[in-house]
Amino acid sequence: MPKADQKTVSQVFSDAKLQVPLYQRSYAWEPQQVEDLLNDIDYVYRRRYGSPNARSVTTASSDADSNDTNGNSDVYHYFGTLVLNARGKQDMMGSEWTVYDIIDGQQRLTTTNVFIACIVEELEAIADAFDAAGLGKEDLPEGVVRLPGYLATNYTENYLKLGDRKEGRHLEPGELTEAAYAELIIDQGEPQTILDDDERLVPEKKLARAKEIIQKWIREKRELFLGDEDLGQATEADLLEYYTAIKRYTGVLTSQFKLTSQEVESTDEAGRLFEAVNDRGRDITLADKVKSYLIYVSGEFDTLDSEAVARRFNDAVETVAQYATDDDDIDQLVQFHWELFTGEYKKVRKNRSGPTPIHRRIKESPRHIPLERDPEEVATWVNNYVDTLSSVSKSYVQANYLDVFNRQTDVSPQVQARVKSLHNINFSNIAPLIIAAIERYDADSPEFARIATLCEVYSFRVYQVAKRSQRTARREFKEAAHRLYASEFEDGFVEDLFGEAVVDPPYENPAVAVDEVTAYLDNYIGRHCPDNDFVEYLTRSDIIQGSDTRGWPGFCNKGAIRFLLFEYEKHLRQEKNTDTSLKMLPSVMDLDEFTIEHIAPRTPETSAAELENHEENVNRLGNLALLGPKDNPSASNDDYATKYEEIYQDAQMEILGDDLPAPAVGWDVDALDARARDIVAFALEHWSGESAAVVTMAQGSSDAAEEAATDPRTDTAFTIRDDAQRTYAEDVDADPSRVKLVRQGDADMPSSGADGVTELPQCSCGALYTRISDGEDDTEMYECVCGSSLEAPNLAGITRSILGD
Known part of the structure; x- marks a missing residue:
């Protein structure tokens, strides 16, 4: 000393x-x-x-x-x-x-x-x-x-x-x-x-x-x-x-x-000094503890250069330090990298024993780098650790800092919007998988776009709308992240590095991993927020605060509501099919400057501005819109005709005027209900995954079934989705991320035997069409086109190749 x-x-x-x-x-x-x-x-x-x-x-x-x-x-x-x-x-x-x-x-x-x-x-x-x-x-x-x-x-x-x-x-x-x-x-x-x-x-x-x-x-x-x-x-x-x-x-x-x-006298001696201090409980960061031990270990072996190891470790830290607001971000990098590199997260490694914190794992676990291991093994371990940490630090920065992501990557506005949405809530759960996807495919790749899209669908539906626990799927995301990250390692690399097989083996290679990961995500979307839950919550009378339902707090996060309305605005402009309209759309990165507008005001100044059963309808999804920072909200509490003429027809979100009835028609509960139906139907399409249980409704189905094809909020639509979800899960052993109801002869009806279609008939005749009634008067709700009664509809399971982007 x-x-x-x-x-x-x-x-x-x-x-x-x-x-x-x-x-x-x-x-x-x-x-x-x-x-x-x-x-x-x-x-x-x-x-x-x-x-x-x-x-x-x-x-x-x-x-x-x-x-x-x-x-x-x-x-x-x-x-x-x-x-x-x-x-x-x-x-x-x-x-x-x-x-x-x-x-x-x-x-x-x-x-x-x-x-x-x-x-x-x-x-x-x-x-x-x-x-x-x-x-x-x-x-x-x-x-x-x-x-x-x-x-x-x-x-x-x-x-x-x-x-x-x-x-x-x-x-x-x-x-x-x-x-x-x-x-x-x-x-x-x-x-x-x-x-x-x-x-x-x-x-x-x-x-x-x-x-x-x-x-x-x-x-x-x-x-x-x-x-x-x-x-x-x-x-x-x-x-x-x-x-x-x-x-x-x-x-x-x-x-x-x-x-x-x-x-x-040397960096090696400093490492030994740090180790003595660290073991006495010195209050320093996780990153400092890990670096000091790596320096210490490097000084004990001629095969390692302690200054070079320390410099490579610090390169990773400084990559994040340029943007980090505190040391927690640096320690989070070390934590995320450890889980990607080793696959060690709660209860996943066989015969796990010994201390659990990362610093102790590195020092004392036989699978890691105590001094008792062979010098060549130690050198391989240390070099791989610092090299991968340096690489992951760049992906960590892109994943965690939106301004860096948009500046350093050449991704589409659609992917930018998805990644921004991910940051609205509980990003830390999903971050490891996003980091792994950037590492293996780069952010501007189609593979990353697929994974990021499904992560955002999961996050929006499960955490934001359904308000599931923020611990939901935390371990599952870490598992998928490690398996994807390690898919590029040579066969046996992980086992050789740690001296044992792992519980969650890497995917075979990055080329096939993307399909494995997306199927994995699809299953969890359907399991944790099936379509019926999604539609139910979007249909509530108060989606902002959830005051109409015990146990569901509403969106709470207005940023997520703004994002939903922004995506609907983009959808309406795309339907106009004009590049000019889309180019005039403000950037999704500017959404914080927009305000949520109540078409019928929350506190109307006159009776003409009120809705029927005003308190029950004013906070419904159909009554919400977006106003840009340049719009004048001075008439926000006035009647609809006044607001339309003074705000909506010249609003920055120009399509708002086209999506609403003319002033002469007015704004009432029927108009609100029709708009809510359209927004919910859009949300089901936009926030769906790559798998679907498709119910093809045969000719001769009831009026209630016909209505369910256009209005996802009806009782019949709920029943069909519930039965289709359950049947798909039983046949495929996975939950579909979407249930689609289409009419026989529709353009988006799946073709039997087409690539990407899995036939799931419930009738022995093998037909995929189902005649659907309203299920009243003790009649069966489902009837195969051959005339047989069914307890559940015939299904076609379809994949991304059929669903499209």
Whole structure:
């Protein structure tokens, strides 16, 4: 174990160049951590000097190291452990600096530099105020011997930079924050410039946010000592006291904050040190723990280069860190990759024993990489792990960040819309499969489009509309994701890597995997939200809050309602069959700017604006529409004719006017009901999968059956779908994602014997047509075209090749 020394912050920076190596993360501190540092500075200041307020600052006896020593000089604050790797010497303008790689502690040291930079800016402003007031050295309080301008230069040279060359910096930050560091710290730029720039990376914004928080803290100190007066209007006495206080606050950090500084001779030694610290419960992220163990293992084998392993691991982390808002995203990458790479998720591996957290699994499970394994096996394991993590990190970013997905992929607007919908609710369940699909097929492939579409159908129907538990199918999605991801591995690779067979073997190869995955998803769509459930919930009198039904809370998520209405709008424009109309449709990515419009207002101003049984009908699906951000909703509570003329006929969603009756016809419950029927019928088609149980209705069927073919909400339609779903499941041993009712002779009627059609006759004659009655007067509801009575309709099971896109 390397020797540990207690050092103050000023001693750490003395004649040192501190640099963040490539295998370390960029700046990642959250606002709370910056505020904690400032609170610690306040705490130590109070213990040394008492509560800071005007007229309370006593004179100092020394100006050494820019720190005062009167008061309780034995008060120190422990600032954590610092691990450095000395990389040699560097001549810097006549003095010799030691160059260090920061193995641990870069977040604290970087924030220290941000603090010093903000103090330097404030001291320069104080110096200007001193000059304007004519204050010189003779005016300084007893024991304070340096003017603020001198002190600003001193802090700059001791902590920030020496000279104008880049080599003269005391700290070289991580790659992703290098430009922001130069802008904010070296060039004294304003943080808002970076915070307002949508193109800047998340680590850059975190650095800018740290400076913004520290600047606010300094403004509060200024107000504490000077009140509402700015520096130029403050009295000489107040200005001198404020300067002394700023000097003391800085001294608290530079001389009263102590670190346990440890120097290691190599990255390997750092890995061993980290392992010792980690095993004592040190509070660091999962990613840090895994990386440190990989470094440790690499240092034990000549076949591995520890720095190269650490750098490859960090490449993956930094790929996500550019966009991640906190460390949870980094740890989620490690978690998702582990499940894809190993197939380890709850209760899926045979004879599973030992510790379950990922870090412990890597260290101690015989299937993973404890040091007892053969050196070649360890090298193979580590190399495969870091290489696949690096690849998965790119797919993780595309899957999890919509703006990146749309910018980095060349997918169709339809796929963009599906992926956006996936992010509306419970995306974490489906994310592993989306990541695996991007990995194996690329996001602009037809295979990815198929998988993403079915994932979105599942998510919309099951989680959003049916409101199933967010745990529903979580394990199943992980299983499919691993089997798809591992389908590209060579035969036996997983078994050789882990030393045993797996419960969920990979699909044979990516080419056949897509059909396996889509069939898998189809089954779960039909099982967890069959058509009857889907139609029932869309037909409720309050789909927003679900107030009409105990146990069903409605959509709740207005983003999902907006998406449903947007897709219906797109469908109506496609029916017009004009490219111009579709090109004028706003982007699905702008949906958050749209509002849900009640055609009959929720709070009508006149009786003419009310519906019959208004409260029961106003929140039905048929009464909802979309208004764009440019539309004028000023008549939102008026009667229908007024709203049509003032809003709808010129609305940004231009098809809205065509989909509604003319003002002279008016808006009533019948019109609302007809529109609801059309939207529900569209939803059934749009949010269906690749399999269907098709009921072909023979000529001579009842009027009720004929109506069921156009209105999916009728009792007869519910009965037919229920019987068809049950029969299909019994014959195929899987649930269909859709039940279709078509008339004999319709264009979309499946052809017997066609590719993609599975014949499921319930009659011994083998016919696929069924004559359907209303089932009243004790008559059988289903009759085969041969005249035999049936308990369930004849079926044709059809696949994507027949259903189309």
